[in-house]
Amino acid sequence: MENLIKERIKQSVEIKNKILENEKLLKKIESASKIIIDAIKKGNKVIFCGNGGSAADAQHLAAELMGKFYLNRKPMPAISLTVNTSVLTAIGNDFGYDEVFVRQLEGIAKNGDIIVGISTSGNSKNIIKAFKYAKENNIKIIAFTGETGGKIKEYADILINIPSNDTPRIQESHITIGHIICEIVEKEIFGEEK
Numbered sequence: 659m660e661n662l663i664k665e666r667i668k669q670s671v672e673i674k675n676k677i678l679e680n681e682k683l684l685k686k687i688e689s690a691s692k693i694i695i696d697a698i699k700k701g702n703k704v705i706f707c708g709n710g711g712s713a714a715d716a717q718h719l720a721a722e723l724m725g726k727f728y729l730n731r732k733p734m735p736a737i738s739l740t741v742n743t744s745v746l747t748a749i750g751n752d753f754g755y756d757e758v759f760v761r762q763l764e765g766i767a768k769n770g771d772i773i774v775g776i777s778t779s780g781n782s783k784n785i786i787k788a789f790k791y792a793k794e795n796n797i798k799i800i801a802f803t804g805e806t807g808g809k810i811k812e813y814a815d816i817l818i819n820i821p822s823n824d825t826p827r828i829q830e831s832h833i834t835i836g837h838i839i840c841e842i843v844e845k846e847i848f849g850e851e852k
Contacts, residue, residue, distance in 0.1 A: 666826075669824070669827055670827055670830050670831075673820065673821060673822045673824075673827045673828075673830070673831055674831060674834065676821040676822075677820065677821065677831060677835075680821065683818065683819075683821075686816050686817065686818050687818060687835055687838060687839065688842075689816050690800045690816045690818060690839055691838075691839045691842040691843055691846070693772060693798050693800070693815070693816070694772055694800075694839065694843050695842075695843050695846045695847060697770060697771065697772045697798065698734050698735065698843065698847060699847065700770055701735075702735070702768070702770040702771045702772065703735035703736060703737060703771050703772070704720070704723060704734070704735065704736040704737075704771070704772045704773075704774060705736075705737055705738075705739060705763065705766070705767060705771060705772065705773045705774070705797075706719055706720045706736065706737070706738045706739065706740075706773075706774045706775075706776070707738065707739040707740060707759045707773065707774070707775055707776070707784075707785060707788060708740065708775065708776035708777060708782075708785070708802075709740075709777070709782055709784070709785075711778075711825075711829050712776035712777060712778065712782075712802075712829065712832070713738075713740035714740075715776050715802075715829065715832055715833055715836060716738040716739070716740050716774070716776055717738040717740055717741055718833065718836070719736070719738075719774070719833075719836045719837075719839075719840060720736040720737055720738040721736075721738075722736075722836075722837070722840040723735075723736035723840060723843065723844075724736045724737075726844075727837075727840045727841055727844045728841065728844065729844055729845075729848050731844065731847075731848040732848075734843070734844075734847065737766070739758070739759050739762045739763070739788075745758075745762065746758050749761045749762070755783075755784060756783045756784050756787055757784070757787065758784050759775075759784045759785060759787065759788035760784070760787040760788045760790075760791045763788050763791050763792065763797070764791065767791075767792070767795065767797050768797075769795065769796045769797070770796065770797075770798075771797045771798075772797065772798045772799075772800060773788060773789070773792045773797055773798070773799055773800070774800045774801075774802065775788060775789060775799070775800070775801050775802070775810060775814075776802040776832055777801070777802070777803055777808065777810060778803065778804045778825045778828045778829060778832075779803070779804060779808050780801065780803035780804060780806060780807045780808020780809060780810045780811060780819070781808040781809050781810070782810070785801075785810055786809055786810055786813070789801070789810055789813035789814070790813060792813070793813050798815050798816075799813055799814050799815045799816070800814065800815065800816045800818065801813070801814035801816070801817050801818065801819075802818050802820075802832045802835070802836070803817065803818070803819045803820070803828075804819060804820055804822060804823055804825075804828045805819055805820065805821050805822055805823050806819070806823075807819045818832075818835060820832065820835075
């Protein structure tokens, strides 16, 4: 057991070191932060989506913006498309699971909003459909994926692709980068307010 624990921690650290050494990826994180800041300052919102563990990450990051990260400040407009079970099951039942995010986007998204799609494979059909809609409607797209970027990389304005093909390690890095973005956004919009 001890060996497994140490090995998984080492793997997580190795992936994060690869990210730290990847200037291009670090610039993408900065760019993602900047477009979110710009959208919020213009009165737009950040919309998150994902499946499974990535759905939990979508909720988590939306909560960091809507609630607080480090600073006691006003809420920032953020929502996760994964939280309303009645909407998810109604759309899934009536239109199919591939429609659960795009249908919600059609109802709430507007020109200038940001969608953040989280998919370790980059091939989630419901996120691809949402990204296609976003592309057609001037909604900026940030994709959090694994190494290859999958099919959603074709739609992303900013692709944050973690240098790994191991789902748990990718997810650990997604939440780390998501937290960094939330911290940058909060500080840039609210300064050092307490």
